[in-house]
Amino acid sequence: MPSLNNAQRYKVLVPEKLSPDGLALLRGTLEVHERSGLNADELLRIIPGYDALLVRSETKVTATLLRAAKKLKVVARAGVGVDNVDVDTATKLGIVVVNSPSGNVQAAAEHTIALLLSMARNVPEACSSIKGGKWERSRLVGVEVKGKTLAIIGLGKVGLTVARLAKGLGMNVTALDPYASPAVAASASVTLVSSLTELLPTADFLTIHTPLLASTKGMISTSELAQLKAGSRILNVARGGTIDEAALLTALESGHLAGAAVDVFTSEPPAPDSTAAKLIAHPRVVATPHLGASTVEAQENVSIDVCEQVLQILEGALPRSAVNAPLVLPEEYKKLQPFVHLVEKMGSLHIQHYTSTITGPMYRSTYDLIYQGEVASISNTRPLFAALIKGLMTPISGSAGVNINIVNAELIARERGIVVNEQHSRDPSTHPYSSLVSLVARSPSRASSCVGEDVTKAVPSPRQQRHHIISGTCSGSQPLINRLDRFQTSFVPEGTLLICENYDSPGKIGVVGSILGRENVNINFMAVAPVSKELPIEVNAGILDARSINSGGAVPGQDNGEIGSAKEALMILGVDRPVEERVANALVQEGGVLSASVVTL
Known part of the structure; x- marks a missing residue:
């Protein structure tokens, strides 16, 4: 991808208010359009013209919207949760979805503690009372939190920060999270338990810090609330829907719970006369309008974070916090980046050169990517896998308009029946390069293994049935092809x-x-x-035999005529x-x- 300074200016749509600090990073090289107040139809009408979409929690990024966004490369959610984005559809379309999982951690944790203390000491009701001219000290007696047990569901970044703040208040902290590190929990003096049945009866205060998933939706309902001790209190500063609002309202009205503090709701803002609206009006509920991340610092942090990621993605780099792509460390990607370009070129070169006479489907569906030398020391080669799939698919007319990248490469390969075997060899003795990447395209054993719809209408010729090998290296950031089958060469692809x-x-x-x-x-x-008779390549037993490699990829026993002479x-x-x-x-x-x-x- 060309540098943003030299390329046509990408267009970014911002339909919600974001901190200007982050947007300032984009304005230097991108065309930024702030369009607050768009309804769904207006957004759908204009989205085809944009390359990036930056949202908070209000904009619903639906499957319909994503399919209409023909140029869209990235959706950036300025916050933690992405439940307002159809991530599955974005993945199929090759659209990167990023968030800012750390930018508002402190703000959300502090808001949790603020609600906990407000609920314990009746602060909102006391404030309303005294402003109404009353002095009701005896009616508004609260409870201390020191020595009480705070039970946390979800010991991620926010949950762990809440735990540490609660320990500072003298609370005992227990937590349920099957993915939490016991060592990290122990370092924060948090007791991990293995089930809700073990966690809930111990809680004086219960707080939830999980994303909204199928497994967490309604996770706290009537039966779970019944397991809490009488007089306990519950908080939700995570996602609306993790707590069954109707069940929570019933538990408050029955007196089983002494209070609740709620910052998030299933529908925001809650509709009049809805269960959420009744919760907000309940005298033992402290409610705030989704303020968990609403601090000046948090809004600046998440805005800068996601805007930096948008810039990186549009420049062709990998995001730091993609929710639908594997994590690749920056130092790894820096080493891989020249080879990403090389491998994509190798895949495209293979399809165009070796299958140039094929008018039907792509015959080879099994490929070996062999890494030798320094590049073999990098364990996470998913960007190279994605680059190969993009290189193989881009020249094919059926892939026109499909954005193939690290987000959807595996899905596309699976759908098209493409199998890629990756091999690593650090032995430098077999070639003179510090790093070498080889692509081996293997012929299917029979026509039925071909990829495509009309596999019975064309049969590959003997030349097309050969195994083919393309090798390349990088000189600095410049890709070079140094082998095409048995031919030794050196050219820039x-x-x-x-x-x-x-x-x-x-x-x-x-x-x-x-x-x-x-x-x-x-x-x-x-x-x-x-x-050249001296072009070594390492291939595991059972993939290609030595005679195939040494004969330039010709199929043993096949009449190749003068080919390979x-x-x-x-x-x-x-x-x-x-x-x-x-x-x-x-x-x-x-x-x-x-x-x-x-x-x-």
């Missing part, structure tokens, strides 16, 4: 390339140049690739314009070329 397979005989270059000149095709560069060579020509099919045919018929393929990279 960029622009329009004409690859001619021919017998290495005097005058061949002149003939090819003459035919291209006749068609006003200018040659920018030329590389001649002879057959020592007299064969490749000409790789960089040309200034696309070469028409009739010109390629003329090279074969008039120029004595065995085959000619045109590749655009």
